[in-house]
Amino acid sequence: MKQNLILKLIREQRWLILFGVISSMASALITIGTLSLISSLISGELLPYDLDKLTGLYSLFGLALILFLMSFLSTLSLNRLGNQVIEELRLYLIDKVLKSSLQDLEKIGWNRIYAIFTTDVPVIGQGFRRFPLVVLNGTIIVTAFVYMAYLSFDLFLVLAGVVAVSVTFSQSTLVRKIHIYSDKFRTSHDTLYKHYDDLIHGFRELKLSRDRRKQIIEGDATENIGNMATQANKRDMFTAIYTGWSVFVSFFAIALIIYLGSFVFAVSNEALVGYSVVLLFIRGSIMNLIDAVPVIVNARVSLNKLSKLEMAEELATGRQIDISTDGVTLSFQQLRFRYETAGNEAGFALGPFDLTARPGEVIFFVGGNGSGKTTLAKVMCGLYRPTEGKILVNGVALSDIDMTSYRDLFSMIFFDFYLFNRVHDDCLSAEQQQLLDLMLHKLELQDKVVFDQGQITANKYSQGQRKRLALLATVLESKPIYFFDEWAADQDPEYKAVFYFEILPMLKAMNKIVFVISHDDKYFHVADQLLRMDRGTIYQVPTGAAATVSARSVERAQVDSLLMQAVVE
Structure with missing residues (x-):
């Protein structure tokens, strides 16, 4: 289900994705061009007081404007992509639930389904909203690595080795731990919503029974909430370690590159300046990616929860059953x-x-x-x-x-029963209006209920009145x-x-x-x-x-x- 859902979302938004990726790549290329120009100015190849070379400054200003435009377009398109994906996901889940059988939904549990709508959908939404930053910053980092390989391939190999070791350690240890505790935290959410359900719908019984309050709320609910806090603390601890480790590796890489470029490899001053400028610049992009990792991990956990839902779609509608004025047998x-x-x-x-x-x-x-x-x-x-x-x-x-x-x-x-606010259609035929007036009169609701375009305008009704309203709505369906x-x-x-x-x-x-x-x-x-x-x-x-x-x-x-x-x- 997860792969099919992701492929469906990508397929429906493929042109927006393509535009966002292209604009992000263009923004990254312009960024590296701007950094190259800045490093040339710093190394003395283009001097600002040299009137013959003021073109460099004009070029820098022009590149900055183009960079603003491309960054704006890429971020706007990818943010719009994230919003549209969330809209599609919500509609998909509603459609999925409606097409599932009651037996499947009862097996899953209504608290789990409620948790998916209220917890998983927003979390997946946050993950998709980070997608623009991931694409933009990832493209900048990849392009920067290509530029640094052009400046000095030897230093690039060293840098690539440091990054490979750091990423391997982070993924195999830290990110895995973040995923484990995020999954445990999310699983506890299902139980938490069951406790919320007990509290809201069993409020009267809980108020009347100290023993029941102690067992359900002060016992089970308190224990579950405590476990969630422990899981969240452990998840956040590994997230903090992951962030600190990434900062350490980024500065270690800069120091190592400067040392090796100055004392081991025959690297030009221009190349060293270029490496320093680029590494310092992409540190912001690296930190953005690091901040996105926990959010994306949580989104992945939520997607896994969706994939584990055993909601088989019922078969599509077959033939239309004929209904005559004489009814059916x-x-x-x-x-x-x-x-x-x-x-x-x-x-x-x-x-x-x-x-x-x-x-x-x-x-x-x-x-x-x-x-x-x-x-x-x-x-x-x-x-x-x-x-x-x-x-x-x-x-x-x-x-x-x-x-x-x-x-x-x-x-x-x-x-x-469940009483919907909408009791009848906006426009009633004369026969339907007559039936509505008759039912309101029979059920003594004519002075108690006011409709606005078929919807009940108030909700302060007794249980008996609500049930009579449900009877009214049911009769009006004319099944x-x-x-x-x-x-x-x-x-x-x-x-x-x-x-x-x-x-x-x-x-x-x-x-x-x-x-x-x-x-x-x-x-x-x-x-x-x-x-x-x-x-x-x-x-x-x-x-x-x-x-x-x-x-x-x-x-x-x-x-x-x-x-x-x-x-x-």
Whole structure:
């Protein structure tokens, strides 16, 4: 994945990269030309008080202007490259997540995915933003070495040997240690985000339990944060050693070159001056490269994290599933699902089960906690891939390539639902506006919610109101199949009556298939089919039995409905 991602980014930005490299090389050549001219002035070949040789000064001024222009162009183009790469990377990751299966994402863990978006993407961005400096300074150093080889090849061989020994030691020891502790630090970040998640979403429970606070926050989180500090300190220690070593080698190289050029090799004064000027000048470029190394190492660690994400893309969309005004018929034949587990231990199994749902049918799933109702919902909606069996739409069996189109048939409210700010499109048809007004009235939200171009303008709503807003948005989607996972569980009695006696019949009249996970036994008689679940096994409850189950509650439910109608009127 990492190589493919880098190649993709390079391919898409190849012209910007080419322009940046060419302008950087031109800037480096001009820099060395300027240094050559300066060394000639210092050595006395061009004297500023010699009126016949003032051309040298004019040339120096002209080269400085050209150098400014080329440096500006190269830095601007490569900075723009870095920004565009980050934009592409963010869009790539969003697309990658959306094309992955829910099962893969749950295996990875949401804290790791969150860490990638909030930590790895910015770190990779910092690495790419250092890329302009690396290209520019690297080109200057290479060009300077070529120029020094021209001045004295013997001194160049000595300098090359010193650089080779220094780089070998740095890469094999110091940079490797920086990479090791950067990787450990980044790995600890995944755990840190899990602790953040515990703190934010478990705040109420933590406030109520001293023992839990001590175990999770004061224990696990404190230990992990302490480990991160230790890893960061060790990483920074080797970074400091690497920087100090590079400074030492640069000055040692200058002293060695001057000594050998003066007492060992027959080197001209002009060549020695040229070496001294160039080495002193490129020391700034060398320090820029040294400063970039830890940033690039961190970017490499983050890229490795991305490459280890096991997010296989689901197959592209196959055929478009036909949806008629009469709705769709959905069938499941011998459908099975089993969770994958590490080792030989058998995971939770669901099925086999057979079910046919026709347009205008309301089907309830009931059963205790842990019986597999939510897992069944994810399998039926296509979020989990069945282990065995067939899914048929209008009598046609679906293949893996059809699952994207199949999922688009559903609109679902999960028990742990998420409410998006955008509830409906900017422009609604007259029919959609009528449905919106009707739903707002039924759910008593007409005086509580204000929309701005389809978005909710406030976010201070109770959990019950948020869930009713989610129901509103779901109904407005006008999908052929609806799935409600215990929607009415935390609603007041009057809204339960609206849901079971008004919303469900309305969807039924619109030829929608409606699946409901429910514990409200007094409303079981509303269902056309009642399915009971127990440890992954599904039992069909006869319609008469369903009516018997809820007979004691029918009268009370009807009273609730009449009271609600009176309130509406």
